[in-house]
Amino acid sequence: MTESESQASTDGPLSGERVRHGTGVNSTRAFPTESYPDNLDPFVLFEQFYIDPDKGFPMHPHRGFEIVSYMIEGGMEHEDSLGVANTAYENDAMRITTGSGIRHSEFPADGQACTGLQLWVNLPQAKKDTEPDYGDATADALPxxxxxxxxxxxxxxxxxxxxxxxxxxxxxxxxxxxxxxxxxxxxxxxxxxxxxxxxxxxxxxxxxxxxxxxxxxxxxxxxxxxxxxxxxxxxxxxxxxxxxxxxxx
The missing domain is CATH 2.60.120.10 (Jelly Rolls)
Structure with missing residues (x-):
């Protein structure tokens, strides 16, 4: 995805597009896609991911935005360079502020496949170098x-x-x-x-x-x-x- 300052417009629903990540994880991406090639300020991207038991995302870096992961089915194990380790299950949520830089991994839990939603939210330029941070909430903590x-x-x-x-x-x-x-x-x-x-x-x-x-x-x-x-x-x-x-x- 290249730099984007404008946003596409549409009068009706669009179909998400299938994306296969380099680690073998499949996703249905809402945006940016060929049919909706722009970001949606303040949102960078949104997709539904499907991780098989033998797949996942090994430790990798991020910076400059915030991540919201929300689980639909199964569990996902998260570990990061802040020393956090957490497993989120159905209807649990995790938030990562990548800020000046963080590394994390994501793998399915309990030897079972998992499905969830991931949203990337841009940080304003003034906060791009904020300290990285992590937070989560179990399903019963969400109103x-x-x-x-x-x-x-x-x-x-x-x-x-x-x-x-x-x-x-x-x-x-x-x-x-x-x-x-x-x-x-x-x-x-x-x-x-x-x-x-x-x-x-x-x-x-x-x-x-x-x-x-x-x-x-x-x-x-x-x-x-x-x-x-x-x-x-x-x-x-x-x-x-x-x-x-x-x-x-």
């Missing part, structure tokens, strides 16, 4: 509530023990009937389909689909029988996002 026709878990946002240097919200939403998602004024965001099927603003939406929102808007999600999505939004930094492999400059 969950019923709202209309949906069950919503707040991964990042009001009530969550996890926070980032960027004002943002990250919701895990299981839609049983209908639910309306609103992006705050002057924020950008996206929806990603985790499982099930339904419609978003009247258009078909299923697992692996992605709907970007680069301005404030409200969209209604309708479930067929079950529809699980994540709804992510944040305040843009208004700065170029320069991704160079594992670094965001």
């Amino acid at each position: 969950t509530a019923e709202q209309g026709g949906a069950t919503i878990t707040t991964v990042i946002g009001e009530g969550s023990p996890i926070s980032l240097h960027t004002p943002m919200e990250y919701l895990d939403v299981s839609v049983a009937d209908a639910w309306t998602w609103s992006v705050p004024a002057e924020w950008s965001g996206f929806l990603y389909g985790v499982s099930g099927s339904g419609t978003v603003a009247g258009q078909s939406f299923t697992d692996g689909d992605f709907l970007p929102a680069t301005d404030s808007r409200s969209v209604t999600l309708q479930s067929d029988e079950s529809l699980r999505v994540v709804a992510v939004s944040g305040r843009p930094h208004g700065e170029p996002i320069r991704q160079r492999g594992p670094y965001v400059l």
Whole structure:
């Protein structure tokens, strides 16, 4: 991914694209992809990963951004150069502030495959060299509530023990009937389909689909029988996002 200052626009959902990492790990990437080649300020990339028992990410470096990993199925073992070792299981979350530089590894736990979601959030230039840091939360520490026709878990946002240097919200939403998602004024965001099927603003939406929102808007999600999505939004930094492999400059 090369330097990006502008953002593509779309009126409807896009399909995520399959990515195979050099370590043999497969992902469905929402962005950046061929169909949506830009970042989504303040977000650098988002993907759903699938790690087989004999695969994973050996110790490798990162700097210049923050990572949010949220587990969907199975467990993932994390170790890093700060001396942290943690295993996250279904609906657990981990946050890494890479800042001036950190090394970490990610492998499936208990000899079983795992699936999760990973979001990269840019750090503003003034905080690129901040001290690296790590935090996590188990599923029972993340607030969950019923709202209309949906069950919503707040991964990042009001009530969550996890926070980032960027004002943002990250919701895990299981839609049983209908639910309306609103992006705050002057924020950008996206929806990603985790499982099930339904419609978003009247258009078909299923697992692996992605709907970007680069301005404030409200969209209604309708479930067929079950529809699980994540709804992510944040305040843009208004700065170029320069991704160079594992670094965001």
